C-alpha cells in the first residue's frame with residue numbers, strides 16, 4: 219500500500235484533534251512523535267466511517283465509546299516476556315547485586331502494557347530470593363492493557379517465545395512453574411502476583427512515584443517528542459533514590475536530554491543508567 223503523505227491541512231486537523239482530546243478527556247498526545255502518531259490516526263480513520271481527519275473531531279468530542287476505541291488504537295502495546303533477554307540477564311547478574319543490599323526494594327515498571335515484562339521481573343526476583351522484599355508498581359495509561367496485565371492470562375501459543383527468552387535471560391528454574399495452562403491460555407500463578415500493584419498512570423499528566431530503586435521504562439519514550447521525553451525523564455530522576463537505576467529501551471537514550479548530567483551510564487548495550495546526583 220502506498221504511504222499517504224500528510225498535507226498541511228491534515229497537519230492542522232491533527233493539531234485540532236489533539237487539542238480537542240486534551241480539552242475533553244485530559245489525555246495529552248500533543249507531544250507524541252509526529253510520524254508514528256500520524257500513522258496511528260490514519261489507521262483509525264481507515265477503520266472508522268469518517269472521510270477525513272476533521273470528521274473524527276466531532277465524533278471524538280461527542281461519542282465517548284468512539285474515544286475509547288481511539289485510545290485502544292492509538293497506543294502500541296507490543297510486548298513479550300523477557301523481551302530482549304540480554305537486558306534481563308544484565309539486570310539479574312548486575313543490578314540485583316546492588317539492589318540486594320537494601321532491606322526493601324521498590325521497582326516501577328512504566329508503560330507496562332499487558333504485563334509480560336512485569337511478570338518476567340517478578341520471576342527473576344523470586345529466583346534470586348528478592349521477591350519477598352520487593353514491591354513492584356506497574357503502570358500504564360491504557361486501561362484495557364492494565365486489565366489484561368492484572369489477570370495475567372496470555373495465549374498459550376506464546377509459550378515457546380516466552381520460554382526461549384526466559385532461558386536466554388539466565389533462567390534458574392523451570393518456566394512452567396510460573397503458570398497454569400487452561401486450554402489455549404496460560405495464567406500466571408497467584409504467588410507471583412502478590413507483590414505487584416498494577417495501576418493507571420499517565421506520563422503526560424501524572425506525578426512522580428517516590429523512593430524507587432529501579433525504574434524500567436522500555437519502548438515508551440520512543441513515541442514522545444524531545445520536550446515530552448525531557449519532562450518524563452525529569453519525573454524519573456525525581457522518583458529515584460540516589461544511586462537508583464533507570465532502564466530504557468534499545469532505541470532510547472538519555473544522552474541528549476536535560477537530565478543526562480545527573481546520571482552515569484551503567485551498562486551501555488542494555489541502556490541501564492544510574493542516578494549519581496539530584497542537584
Ligand SMILES: C[S@@+](CC[C@H](N)C(=O)[O-])C[C@H]1O[C@@H](n2cnc3c(N)ncnc32)[C@H](O)[C@@H]1O
Nearest residue numbers: 293294297329331358359360420421422436437
Ligand atoms: C510498546 S509498549 C512497551 C511495553 C513494554 N514496556 C515493553 O517494552 O515491552 C508502550 C506502552 O506505553 C504505554 N504508554 C504510551 N503513552 C503513555 C503515557 N502517556 N502514559 C503511560 N503509558 C503510556 C502504552 O499504553 C503501551 O502500553
